[in-house]
Amino acid sequence: MALKLISSLDMNDIKQEDVMLYDEGGQGNVSGAAVVADGATGFLKDVDVRGNLVSLPDIVSGGYSSARVWAEKLAERLLANMADERLGLRQVLKLSVGEATRQVQPLFGSCERFRTPSAAVIAVRQRGSRWEAVGSGDCCLLLEYRDGRLETVVGSPVLEKIRAAREAEIRREKPDFDNLPAEEKAKVRYFYMKQTRQSLGVFPGGYWVPFYGGDAPVSAAGRKINYLNRGDVWEMSVSASELKSFMLSSDGFIEKVLKFGLADAAELAAAGKTFSSLAALGQKLRQYELKSAGDVSASAMKVVQGRKETGSADDATAMCFEIV
Secondary structure, X not given: OOEEEEEEEEEOOOOOOEEEEEEOOOOOOEEEEEEEEEEEOOOOEEEOOOOOEEEOOOOOOOOOOHHHHHHHHHXXXXXXXXXOOOOOHHXXXXXXXXXXXXXXHHHHOOOHHHOOOEEEEEEEEEEOOEXXXXXXXXXXXXXXXXXXXXXXXXXXXXXXXXXXXXHHHHHHHOOOHHHXXXXXXXXXXXXXXXXXXXXOOOOOOOOOOOEOOOOOOXXXXXXXXXXXXXXXXXXXXXXXXXXXXXXXXXOOHHHHHHHOOOOXXXXXXXXXXXXXXXXXXXXXXXXXXXXXXXXXXXXXXXXXXXXXXXOOOOOEEXXXXXXX
């Protein structure tokens, strides 16, 4: 049994921080692997202590943020290390973070202000008779079993708690926040978002994602990589013979489609069967988000990056595979 790519979605055109990589053939006893990485924390613009917008220099000639560079290097190392059937996915994650850090040190060494770019990830592979996955952040997964069951894995509730606490802190420290003009609100919210991101994973109950210079939280401060539904980093393993297909996505694509009622799980799985159907669903999501400011964090990011017309839209990438 092996993996076969049947469709993909690439709408990585707003922040250009997402990366998709896959290897259908695999090596040895690994019959294919795939990775989606969603870069975060390294921004093209920043906010100083006075709340003013400050442009930061590009760190690579292509104009990508540090988050994109980190996501790309991390995805490359994850895909390469998953080919080694001797390594479990916990080992793969830990090893890949260290290797990616060493590779990007020449770029980030003198760019202290970018402050630990990170990337939420999902990495999957078929190893022997087992299908395995490890994930973090708001990257998502949709599984279609041969008996007709559908299963989704979406963003951690830990992240929602952190967002709610941040909104409460803003209103506690800025009592007039709700009366500010929209652009001023965005500046304030962005400033607090930056503070939050710099401390993710540092405190108990935090939200750990693979970050530059970091390590898998195996034992530090009582943190550890947890199993599905038990924490901010999860892993799972099922018999490959039970699976018919699966979809993995960045930026909450799967979660948003379901949350906004643009498709149910069965319709989403069906859309993943062809490139055209998945692309149509992606455009449907984009049009919905362009008219919406419902995701206040995403809207704040667009304002400070000078993309006021993008509403709460974000990049979206996805890949769908069959088990053959």
